[in-house]
Amino acid sequence: xxxxxxxxxxxxxxxxxxxxxxxxxxxxxxxxxxxxxxxxxxxxxxxxxxxxxxxxxxxxxxxxxxxxxxxxxxxxxxxxxxxxxxxxxxxxxxxxxxxxxxxxxxxxxxxxxxxxxxxxxxxxxxxxxxxxxxxxxxxxxxxxxxxxxxxxxxxxxxxxxxxxxxxxxxxxxxxxxxxxxxxxxxxxxxxxxxxxxxxxxxxxxxxxxxxxxxxxxxxxxxxxxxxxxxxxxxxxxxxxxxxxxxxxxxxxxxxxxxxxxxxxxxxxxxxxxxxxxxxxxxxxxxxxxxxxxxxxxxxxxxxxxxxxxxxxxxxxxxxxxxxxxxxxxxxxxxxxxxxxxxxxxxxxxxxxxxxxxxxxxxxxxxxxxxxxxxxxxxxxxxxxxxxxxxxxxxxxxxxxxxxxxxxxxxxxxxxxxxxxxxxxxxxxxxxxxxxxxxxxxxxxxxxxxxxxxxxxxxxxxxxxxxxxxxxxxxxxxxxxxxxxxxxxxxxxxxxxxxxxxxxxxxxxxxxxxxxxxxxxxxxxxxxxxxxxxxxxxxxxxxxxxxxxxxxxxxxxxxx
Amino acid sequence: xxxxxxxxxxxxxxxxxxxxxxxxxxxxxxxxxxxxxxxxxxxxxxxxxxxxxxxxxxxxxxxxxxxxxxxxxxxxxxxxxxxxxxxxxxxxxxxx
Numbered sequence: 001x002x003x004x005x006x007x008x009x010x011x012x013x014x015x016x017x018x019x020x021x022x023x024x025x026x027x028x029x030x031x032x033x034x035x036x037x038x039x040x041x042x043x044x045x046x047x048x049x050x051x052x053x054x055x056x057x058x059x060x061x062x063x064x065x066x067x068x069x070x071x072x073x074x075x076x077x078x079x080x081x082x083x084x085x086x087x088x089x090x091x092x093x094x095x096x097x098x099x100x101x102x103x104x105x106x107x108x109x110x111x112x113x114x115x116x117x118x119x120x121x122x123x124x125x126x127x128x129x130x131x132x133x134x135x136x137x138x139x140x141x142x143x144x145x146x147x148x149x150x151x152x153x154x155x156x157x158x159x160x161x162x163x164x165x166x167x168x169x170x171x172x173x174x175x176x177x178x179x180x181x182x183x184x185x186x187x188x189x190x191x192x193x194x195x196x197x198x199x200x201x202x203x204x205x206x207x208x209x210x211x212x213x214x215x216x217x218x219x220x221x222x223x224x225x226x227x228x229x230x231x232x233x234x235x236x237x238x239x240x241x242x243x244x245x246x247x248x249x250x251x252x253x254x255x256x257x258x259x260x261x262x263x264x265x266x267x268x269x270x271x272x273x274x275x276x277x278x279x280x281x282x283x284x285x286x287x288x289x290x291x292x293x294x295x296x297x298x299x300x301x302x303x304x305x306x307x308x309x310x311x312x313x314x315x316x317x318x319x320x321x322x323x324x325x326x327x328x329x330x331x332x333x334x335x336x337x338x339x340x341x342x343x344x345x346x347x348x349x350x351x352x353x354x355x356x357x358x359x360x361x362x363x364x365x366x367x368x369x370x371x372x373x374x375x376x377x378x379x380x381x382x383x384x385x386x387x388x389x390x391x392x393x394x395x396x397x398x399x400x401x402x403x404x405x406x407x408x409x410x411x412x413x414x415x416x417x418x419x420x421x422x423x424x425x426x427x428x429x430x431x432x433x434x435x436x437x438x439x440x441x442x443x444x445x446x447x448x449x450x451x452x453x454x455x456x457x458x459x460x461x462x463x464x465x466x467x468x469x470x471x472x473x474x475x476x477x478x479x480x481x482x483x484x485x486x487x488x489x490x491x492x493x494x495x496x497x498x499x500x501x502x503x504x505x506x507x508x509x510x511x512x513x514x515x516x517x518x519x520x521x522x523x524x525x526x527x528x529x530x531x532x533x534x535x536x537x538x539x540x541x542x543x544x545x546x547x548x549x550x551x552x553x554x555x556x557x558x559x
Numbered sequence: 560x561x562x563x564x565x566x567x568x569x570x571x572x573x574x575x576x577x578x579x580x581x582x583x584x585x586x587x588x589x590x591x592x593x594x595x596x597x598x599x600x601x602x603x604x605x606x607x608x609x610x611x612x613x614x615x616x617x618x619x620x621x622x623x624x625x626x627x628x629x630x631x632x633x634x635x636x637x638x639x640x641x642x643x644x645x646x647x648x649x650x651x652x653x654x655x
Contacts, residue, residue, distance in 0.1 A: 372581075396585035400602020412606060418583060451584065471586070 007124040008067065011152055014192030019057035019110065020168065021197035026110055031061050034110045036122060038065035038095070041106055048072040048131070050089035051096075052079055053108065056175050056185055057197040058097040062108045063130075066095065067148070068122045074131040074143065075176050080459075082535030087133060087141055124148075132178050134269045144269045146178070146310060154272045154308040155186040157290050161276075162263075164191035166213030166237055170206050171199050172222040178269050179242040183217045203230050210234045216258065219243040221431030224250040226257045235259030242267060243431045245331075251279040266331070271315050272308030275329070285328035294329060296321050301335050339368040341376065341413045351376065351416065354409050358402065360386030365425045366416060367438045377442045378402075378416035379425050395421055418442055423456045443500050448473045449493055453525070457501045461531045464497055470522035485520040490550050494540040498530050498554075504538065514552030520544060568641040572615075576637075579614040580607055592638045600636075608634060615640070621647040 012018075016028035042049060042065055049066035051073050053059035066073045076089050079101060084090065094105040126148055133141040171184040180199075188195050200206045203226055206216060210232050216239045223241055239254055239262040246264050255261045261280050267273040275286040275294070288294045292306040295314060302321040303314040320332040333349040340346070348366045355364035355378060363381040368374050380402075382390050390398045399419040406415055426437040450472055454465040468475075468485060475483035491514075498504050520526055524544050531539040533553070541551040573587035576596075580603070594600040597608065611634070612623050621644055623630070633643035 394584065394589070396582060396589075397600075397602055399584070400604075403604065404598075404602060407604070412604070415604075469586070 007126065008064065008148060008152070009122060009124055011155075011186075012189040015189045015194060017194045018189070019060065019197050020194045021055065021057055024112060025194070026057055026112060026197075030113050031057065031064065031110055032122060033113050034058075034061040034108065035064040035068065038062065038106065038108055039069045039122065041092075042066055042069035042071055042095070045092065046071065047093060048074045050074050050076055050084070050087070050094045052076045052084070052089065052094070052101075052176060053097045054199070055097050055110075055197045056195050056199070057110045058108045059175055060185065060189075060195070061110045062095040064122060064124070065108070067124045067128045070125065070128060072128045072131065075133065075181075077133045077141070077176055078174075080535065083141070085535065132269045146272075150272065150308055150310050151178075151182070151186065152190075153291075155182055155190050157308075158182065158187055158273065159190050161290060162187075162238060164188075165193055165215045167211045167215065167234075168196050168209060169193070169215045169217060170196055170209055170236075171217040172201055172203075172206065173217055173219050173243070174199055177243075178272065179265065179267070180217065182273075183240055183242075203227055207232045210236065213237055216240070218262070219431045220246045220250060221427055223254050223262060226253055228257075230257050232258055238263060240265060244433075246279065248279055248282060255280075268317060270309070271304050271317060272306065274302075274304050274306070274317070283330070285324060285330055287328050294321075294323065294327070296323060299335060300332075302329070302331075339374070341368065341374055344411075344413055346376070346414050348376075351378075351406075351410060351414050354406055354414075355380065355402070355416075357409075358405050359383065360389065360402065360405075363425055365433050365438055367435055369418065369439060369442050371439075372418060372442065375417040376415070377418040377420065377438070379420045379422055379438055379441055381423065381425060382421055390421060395419060420455075423454070426457060440500050440502075448489070449496050450526070452497075461529065462497070462501045464528045464530075466493070466526045466528055468520060468522055468524045468526060472522070475522055483522055485524075487514065487516055487550070490516075490520075490540075490542060491552075491554065494528065494530060494538065495554060497528065498538050501530065502532065504532075514550070516550045518544070518547060518549040520549050568645055569637050571618075572637050572640050572644065575614055575618060576603075576611060579610055590637055593636050596634060596636060596640075615644060619644050619648060 017025045018028045018031050019026040038061065049071045051059065051062045051066060052075070053062060063073060074089070076084055076087060079098060084094065084101070090102055091104040092106050094102050095108055096102070096105050097108050099107065129145050129147055130151060131143040131145045134144050165188050169184055169188045171180060173180040173184070175181045175185050185195050200209065207230055212234050214234060214236045216236045218239060218241055220241055220243060223246060236258060239258060239260050241262040242265040246262060251262055261278045264277050264279060265273055266275045266286055273289050274292055275288045277284045277286045292304060295303045297303055297316055300320045302317045302319045304317060305314045309315045318334040318336050320335050321329045322332070323329045333347045337348045338345055339348060348368070351366045352364050355361050355366070360383055361380055362383045365379045367377055369377045389401070393401065403415045420441045425433055427433055450466040450468050452464055453467050456463045474485055474489035478484065478486055520542065526549070527543045529541045533539050536556055538554045540554070542549045569592055570587065573590045576582070576590065577585060577587050590601060596603050615621060616623055633639055
């Protein structure tokens with residue numbers, strides 16, 4: 001490792017202009033001027049700098065500033081206030097371009113500088129490291145530390161493999177995670193090209209910016225949702241996908257709609273890039289990246305040794321593989337996705353695959369539920385054609401219909417026992433499906449929460465359609481002869497569903513500004529909307545037939 | 560967890576099915592009296608049948624003879640199951 005002679009600044013020296021922010025082009029000097037300004041402030045303190053920016057140009061200036069000030073850089077995965085507080089990203093050590101995030105934060109803003117003195121020389125030693133946050137198995141964030149040399153050596157390998165980008169490198173993913181950082185920021189810079197400052201989350205926005213030679217850095221979450229009729233004037237030379245398995249159907253869809261089969265990159269924050277493939281048909285094998293050695297342990301788990309892992313030994317990943325003589329391999333279920341039910345091994349991906357093969361089903365995720373004697377739970381998105389059957393037969397009989405259809409392929413203990421019908425399977429920003437979120441959908445409900453007819457949970461808000469059945473506990477004796485849903489029940493239901501949706505605990509919290517406008521009675525079909533307007537606050541709104549019946553907020557929540 | 564006291568034998572059996580099998584998204588009164596419990600109706604399966612059988616024997620004190628050729632017809636619906644349980648229980652209740 002000769003990293004001392006090869007810092008970020010040297011590696012990116014050719015990139016000038018350095019940043020394109022839609023109409024604006026920023027030079028290397030613009031970025032360095034802002035980095036030099038920030039470095040003055042950051043050098044006055046120590047400890048890690050928490051760097052979170054929406055704009056990749058601002059991010060780059062913040063990164064150069066922090067490293068040249070000799071400080072380690074930690075990269076929060078997102079900007080929810082509760083999360084930033086949890087990982088300690090507060091005050092002046094938080095460098096951001098979001099003004100409202102923290103009044104004490106250090107703001108970064110790269111602007112065009114038309115005149116001014118020659119920029120201050122900056123230098124970066126190889127000592128400061130870069131840390132990423134990953135979600136551990138418990139769901140609590142943990143850090144994964146990388147040296148600059150590790151990241152640069154992987155960037156060099158990717159650049160060598162794919163060549164230099166020939167046009168704008170557009171991204172639907174954030175640079176705050178290692179994959180986005182490497183492909184959206186470091187790869188173009190090392191090739192001497194400017195980066196695109198803005199992440200484009202909408203395909204229409206990506207299409208608008210497609211130029212000859214462009215590249216799209218995306219994920220399964222985005223590639224599985226390309227709108228029909230998208231008009232792309234210029235086909236990308238490459239589409240990349242990482243963060244989770246890309247369905248063959250999504251790969252084919254991308255070829256039809258974007259004109260290119262995506263390159264899937266297998267990797268993890270811990271190991272960096274491991275292998276790649278282009279899924280043009282079923283069963284395409286994975287090819288290890290250059291400098292990556294692959295082996296399998298006794299259980300068949302993939303183990304990796306490369307300059308990108310930061311370890312001299314093999315690092316075991318959770319995926320089960322079969323290696324072929326030519327060095328390529330096929331990937332099977334993650335080993336933690338094989339569970340024991342009644343003493344037999346059940347592969348959750350196999351059950352999911354069987355579910356997705358049913359014509360009533362678009363998407364499915366299956367997990368085991370330790371709280372329910374290890375029974376299997378299925379979280380299912382029903383196809384348009386299956387919705388009438390779901391409505392007519394109700395969720396229980398419909399789920400049994402699906403079980404019968406599955407029993408043609410699966411053994412009895414592989415059949416899901418508990419079912420949740422949703423509009424989307426819960427996914428985080430990286431397109432992963434956190435087990436904790438899936439399990440929360442099956443949290444034990446008592447007879448004090450109405451039947452949920454429909455649910456749609458997103459990061460900041462959730463909507464539930466509820467059916468107020470006459471036997472709901474709250475209607476008993478309240479009031480005799482004219483039962484209504486009491487205010488305490490409305491608060492209770494809102495907090496139970498918020499806990500299910502996001503794991504926030506509302507017991508003992510204060511309520512504020514509750515307005516009851518109309519009574520809710522047995523037989524009503526009610527829409528409940530929950531909004532997380534701040535980390536410790538939950539807004540709720542009940543509606544019947546489009547009229548607001550009650551609204552308010554619960555404050556002082558624990559997250 | 561004691562619910563409300565069920566009235567008829569049919570109601571008790573419907574409640575028993577839902578509680579024994581921990582069925583979600585369905586209430587006892589949603590099960591039709593003549594609805595097929597297995598196959599195309601409610602959609603219970605053979606493992607469910609075993610569990611219901613064990614519970615019926617425990618709660619109502621009736622014996623289920625697995626060699627009985629008519630066994631599947633006793634289990635065909637809530638009404639059939641209630642008739643079966645009612646018939647088997649009678650001698651006992653008269654004796655006591």
